[in-house]
Amino acid sequence: MERSELVELLSPEGLRLLDGLPEWDSKADIVKTVAALRRQGHPASLVATVLSQAKLRAKASAKFGPFAARMLFTEAGLEQATRLQVAALHAGRFSRAGVQHVADLGCGIGGDALAMAAIDLEVTAAEADEVTAAIAAYNLTPFPHARVLHERAEDVALGGIGGVWLDPARRTTSGGTTTRIADASAYSPSLDFAFGLADRLPVGVKLGPGTDRDVIPAGAEAQWVSVDGDVVELGVWLGALARPGIGRSALVIRGELAHELTAAADSADAHDGPLGDYLYEPDGAVIRARLIGDLARANGAWMLSQGIAYLTADTAFESPFARGFRVIERLPADERGLRQTLHARGVGTLEIKKRGVDVDPAALRTRLKLKGSERATIVLTREQGRHVTLLVERI
CATH class of the missing domain: 3.30.2130 (VC0802-like)
Structure with missing residues (x-):
């Protein structure tokens, strides 16, 4: 989304139009819908933007449930955003560790920050991209103890912060096409920066589930999370956020239930043998x-x-x-x-x-x-x- 499109969307006319649209129907005649909105006097650029948002809101319901209906999104931001169910588990870990003020560095559209603010943690969220930062600020409007900075993660002052959450950018968007960054060394902010923060603060880092295991720091807790059979992330936890004696974890979420298998380290494979029943x-x-x-x-x-x-x-x-x-x-x-x-x-x-x-x-x-x-x-x-x-x- 371009800056001009966001400014138009955030206008009173834009938000009224977006919130007044019927539920997105992928089978509806989009040409007919556009024509109807244009006859009402809405600019073509605004119509295109609100319809794009309506489509993204419908897609986002899988991650954010009913909350998606009042949020704004970018395509790339939604792709990388944490499911609200999983973000709530992240927030709970900070709370149990006694962290009351969390810096969400590289907050994207604000999914994790939203879950943290919802359990009354103070949140300082930062996003380097101007449009995405503005969208995060809109999404976090209901929470007075959450603020969003348009800053690079590396430039955020961490005085008074009790812990840090990072979700490094693992995708790039060019010409309207979003592609995944394969090389972990090219993430933004870098993993050296992210893990380096653990020298002074408890740190959690969200990575793709297929991330090279060699990047996991010694002494960290590495937790792979699956939701309804789909492995969605690798969470790396350091300092007070890492549980004693747990180096490896598989968190399996099915529906409303969560089950966890943990160990101090990788387990040795079992012996092999002939096919059983x-x-x-x-x-x-x-x-x-x-x-x-x-x-x-x-x-x-x-x-x-x-x-x-x-x-x-x-x-x-x-x-x-x-x-x-x-x-x-x-x-x-x-x-x-x-x-x-x-x-x-x-x-x-x-x-x-x-x-x-x-x-x-x-x-x-x-x-x-x-x-x-x-x-x-x-x-x-x-x-x-x-x-x-x-x-x-x-x-």
């Missing part, structure tokens, strides 16, 4: 945290093959940290035999899961030329190093 797929947060071995040993399971994140067991177990399947039978590993077997079973709808094999599930599904009314799930993987194809059903 049940197959288990660990949650992505458990895999990222390298706690698969602990999960296996706690449930009498073992790895199906070394280096591949599938567990197997002879008895069923329930765990929030893994999805379970009953093994029905082994299927032919060759494509021709697999096609014949699935055709004989009348399988027309096929879910293909895979680990440790170089297969494109969509392309394979097309080549199998499935017909029939039955549904099935197959797993393509390795058993103690050997290729296997398994017919399974969820438990």
Whole structure:
């Protein structure tokens, strides 16, 4: 969003128009909507801006729930913003550590700052981009103990601050296209700056879940978080914000429930062995945290093959940290035999899961030329190093 567009949007006319729009409908005739708003006398630039915001608000409801209906967004800001459910956990950690005044450096649209202010923490938020800083200030308007500075993270005076939260920019926007920054050394602010603050203050840093583990400082608590099966972040906690004795954590959130698997460090993998009656797929947060071995040993399971994140067991177990399947039978590993077997079973709808094999599930599904009314799930993987194809059903 350009500065001129934001100024127009924040005008009384702009905000009234935005708040007066009906709920966004992706199937609506956008040309008809634009024409109707233009006939009402609204400038074309304002119409384009408010419709863009309406679309972003609808998209943001997945992260911010009903709060999205009164917030403003940028495309890049929404992409990187923390889900409110997870931001509340960040805020709670600062509160439990006794931190009453938090600096949110690189606050983006203000998602984390909003969660902190909502539990009565004092928040000094800073954002280097002028438009994004103005949007954050608008989003934090309901909270008198939150302020937003248009400043670089590195330039914010930290006198009186009790702890720091950073969400370094990991995306760039050019020509309307947002791209992810692959190299952690190019984040803004830099990780050297972010982690360096821990020499004098408790610090939390949000990173992408696939961030190179080598950047995690010694002595930090690294927590991978998944929400409804999607791994959304790596939180690195330092100083008083890091819990004693915990170096690795997998926080698994499903619906309103949260479950956590913790350890002092990466766990050693469990031994591998032949296929049992049940197959288990660990949650992505458990895999990222390298706690698969602990999960296996706690449930009498073992790895199906070394280096591949599938567990197997002879008895069923329930765990929030893994999805379970009953093994029905082994299927032919060759494509021709697999096609014949699935055709004989009348399988027309096929879910293909895979680990440790170089297969494109969509392309394979097309080549199998499935017909029939039955549904099935197959797993393509390795058993103690050997290729296997398994017919399974969820438990």
